[in-house]
Amino acid sequence: MFLVNYIKDVLSGIKSLATGMKVTGWYALHHRKEKITQQYPDNKDTLVLPERFRGEVVMPHDEHNEHACTGCTACELACPNATIKIVTKFDIQPDGKKKKAIDKFVYHLELCTFCNLCIEACPTDAIKMAQTFEHSVFDRTNLTKILNKPGSKIREGIE
Amino acid sequence: MYRETEILKQPGAGEPDVFGDMIINIGPQHPSTHGVLHLVITLNGETIKKVEPHLGYIHRSIEKMCESLSFRQFIYVTSKMDYLSSHINNHGCCLCVEKGMQIEVPARAQVIRVLMDELTRLASHQLWWGAGAMDIGALTPFFHAFREREMINDIMEETCGTRLTMNYMVPGGVMVDVHPNFQGRVHEFIKHFKTKIDEYDELLTGNVIFQNRVKGVGYLSKEDAISYGCTGPTARGSGVSCDIRKLYPYEVYSKLQFDEVTETGGDCLARYLVRMKEMRQSLSIVEQLIDNIPEGDVQAKTKAVLKLPKGEYFSRVETARGEFGVYIVSEGGTTPYRIKFRSPGYSNLSALDHMARGGKIGDLVAIMAMIDLVIPDIDR
Known part of the structure; x- marks a missing residue:
C-alpha cells in the first residue's frame, strides 16, 4: 500500500x-x-509620458515672458512639506500705486512629494506639473529652483 | 490580553534554554521580510520556540506628523503607510473627514473611488502573489505578476499622474475626472487578466512543491484569529467573516454583487486561496462598475480651508491586507488634535509568533509571505 x-x-x-x-x-x-520590457535609455526619443504625469512643478511663461502668478501664496499654504516659498515685492504702477507681485518663486524639488495639492490650490493656473523625470544631480543645491524667469512679469488682466 | 494557547501551555515554552537553544536574528536587512523587520527567533534545533518581532526601524511618526497638517494635507501622508494600497488608505481618511464635515460625495466620484480601490487591490494582490511565490522559491511568478501589475500602474499613471502613491482622493470626491482613455484601458486589462489569472493557478496553485510548502503550515484557528485581532485575508483564511465591504458597506459597495471569500483551512494555503479568489471578486466588481460610471461632478463643493467640528470621528475601509481604521479627534480647528490609524499589518504580525511556534524555520518565510506584510504599514 x-x-x-x-x-x-x-x-x-x-x-x-x-x-x-x-x-x-x-x-x-x-x-x-x-x-x-522597454530598454529605457535607448527609447528616450519614443518615450511618451501621460500628460498628467507628475514630474516637477513648473511655471509656464508665454512669448512676452509673462506668467500668471499673483503671489497669493495659496500653493505655499497648501503644500504639506514647505516645498514652495514665495518672496513678494511691490511694483510701482505707472499711476503711482503699489502692486504686489512675486520676486522669487522658490521651489525645492528635493522636498517635493508630487502630491499635486499646490496645482489644485492655484486660483490662476499659474503652475503645472511637467513630464520631466530625470532629476539626479551632483549637487543638492541644484534642486532648489526659482520658477519665474528673470525679468518676467504678471500677465495683464490677472488679479 | 495575551491569549494562552496550547503551544504556550507546554512546559518550558517560550523560555530560552541557555544550553540547548539558539537565538538567531532575521533582519532588519533580510530579503524575505520585504522591509526592515527584525525578528529574533529562539530555535531548538530547527524548531521555532519563539518569534519576537522588533519594530521601529522605519518609524516616521506619521500620526504625530498629521497633527501639524491640515485636513486636506494629511491624506497624502497615509499613502506612505501601506504603499501597496495607497488609494484605499486615502479613501478611509477622506471618508472620515467627510463624515465630520457632512459632505455628500457625488455619485460619479463614489464609483470612481471604488473602481480605483479595486484596481489597487488587484495590483497589491498581484505583487503579493509574485513576491510571495518568490519567497517560497518559485521565481517565474514574479515576472508574470509584474506584467499585469504594470498595466494597472499605467492606468493609474494616466489618470492620477503617479504610479504608487497617488493622492488622488480629496475630501468631497476625487481630484480630477478620469482620463478619457480610462474605460478603454480598464476593458483591455480585464480582457487580458481574465486569461492570465487562470495561468496563475496553473503555474503555482496546483504545483506539488508549492503545496508541500504551504499546506498545514502556520495554522491559526478561528478563535485565535479573532483574539489576535487579525483582519483581511489572514483572518478570512481561518473562517472569520470580517470583510468591511460586506459588514459595514461604504460608498457603492452595498449595491454591488460580490462574495466575501472565506476559507476554513487556517493554514498558509487557505490564506493563499482567499487572496486568489479575492482577485476574481475584485475583477468582477471592476467589470460591474466600469460601464456604469454615472455622469456628473467628481468633486463636491467644499471650502478652501476645512474645519472639522469639535468631536470624534471614526471610519474604516477594507484594504488589501485587512481593516484600516481612521480615528480623528478634532477641537474645531484646521488641524486634527489627535489621529490614530488602525493598520492591518500590525495586528496580523502579532499573530506571527503564534503561527510559527512549533514549526520549522523554513516555514517562517512561507508564513510571512502569506500574511503579506508591508513594513511601513506596521511601523507607521
Whole structure:
C-alpha cells in the first residue's frame, strides 16, 4: 500500500510540474510577441509620458515672458512639506500705486512629494506639473529652483 | 490580553534554554521580510520556540506628523503607510473627514473611488502573489505578476499622474475626472487578466512543491484569529467573516454583487486561496462598475480651508491586507488634535509568533509571505 501511494505521489508531482512547465514552455516559444520590457535609455526619443504625469512643478511663461502668478501664496499654504516659498515685492504702477507681485518663486524639488495639492490650490493656473523625470544631480543645491524667469512679469488682466 | 494557547501551555515554552537553544536574528536587512523587520527567533534545533518581532526601524511618526497638517494635507501622508494600497488608505481618511464635515460625495466620484480601490487591490494582490511565490522559491511568478501589475500602474499613471502613491482622493470626491482613455484601458486589462489569472493557478496553485510548502503550515484557528485581532485575508483564511465591504458597506459597495471569500483551512494555503479568489471578486466588481460610471461632478463643493467640528470621528475601509481604521479627534480647528490609524499589518504580525511556534524555520518565510506584510504599514 505504501508503494502504491508513493508511486501515486510521484506521478501527481510530475503531472503538476508538467502543468506549470507548459505555461513556461508556451512563453519560451512566443517570447517575441510577448516582449513587454522597454530598454529605457535607448527609447528616450519614443518615450511618451501621460500628460498628467507628475514630474516637477513648473511655471509656464508665454512669448512676452509673462506668467500668471499673483503671489497669493495659496500653493505655499497648501503644500504639506514647505516645498514652495514665495518672496513678494511691490511694483510701482505707472499711476503711482503699489502692486504686489512675486520676486522669487522658490521651489525645492528635493522636498517635493508630487502630491499635486499646490496645482489644485492655484486660483490662476499659474503652475503645472511637467513630464520631466530625470532629476539626479551632483549637487543638492541644484534642486532648489526659482520658477519665474528673470525679468518676467504678471500677465495683464490677472488679479 | 495575551491569549494562552496550547503551544504556550507546554512546559518550558517560550523560555530560552541557555544550553540547548539558539537565538538567531532575521533582519532588519533580510530579503524575505520585504522591509526592515527584525525578528529574533529562539530555535531548538530547527524548531521555532519563539518569534519576537522588533519594530521601529522605519518609524516616521506619521500620526504625530498629521497633527501639524491640515485636513486636506494629511491624506497624502497615509499613502506612505501601506504603499501597496495607497488609494484605499486615502479613501478611509477622506471618508472620515467627510463624515465630520457632512459632505455628500457625488455619485460619479463614489464609483470612481471604488473602481480605483479595486484596481489597487488587484495590483497589491498581484505583487503579493509574485513576491510571495518568490519567497517560497518559485521565481517565474514574479515576472508574470509584474506584467499585469504594470498595466494597472499605467492606468493609474494616466489618470492620477503617479504610479504608487497617488493622492488622488480629496475630501468631497476625487481630484480630477478620469482620463478619457480610462474605460478603454480598464476593458483591455480585464480582457487580458481574465486569461492570465487562470495561468496563475496553473503555474503555482496546483504545483506539488508549492503545496508541500504551504499546506498545514502556520495554522491559526478561528478563535485565535479573532483574539489576535487579525483582519483581511489572514483572518478570512481561518473562517472569520470580517470583510468591511460586506459588514459595514461604504460608498457603492452595498449595491454591488460580490462574495466575501472565506476559507476554513487556517493554514498558509487557505490564506493563499482567499487572496486568489479575492482577485476574481475584485475583477468582477471592476467589470460591474466600469460601464456604469454615472455622469456628473467628481468633486463636491467644499471650502478652501476645512474645519472639522469639535468631536470624534471614526471610519474604516477594507484594504488589501485587512481593516484600516481612521480615528480623528478634532477641537474645531484646521488641524486634527489627535489621529490614530488602525493598520492591518500590525495586528496580523502579532499573530506571527503564534503561527510559527512549533514549526520549522523554513516555514517562517512561507508564513510571512502569506500574511503579506508591508513594513511601513506596521511601523507607521
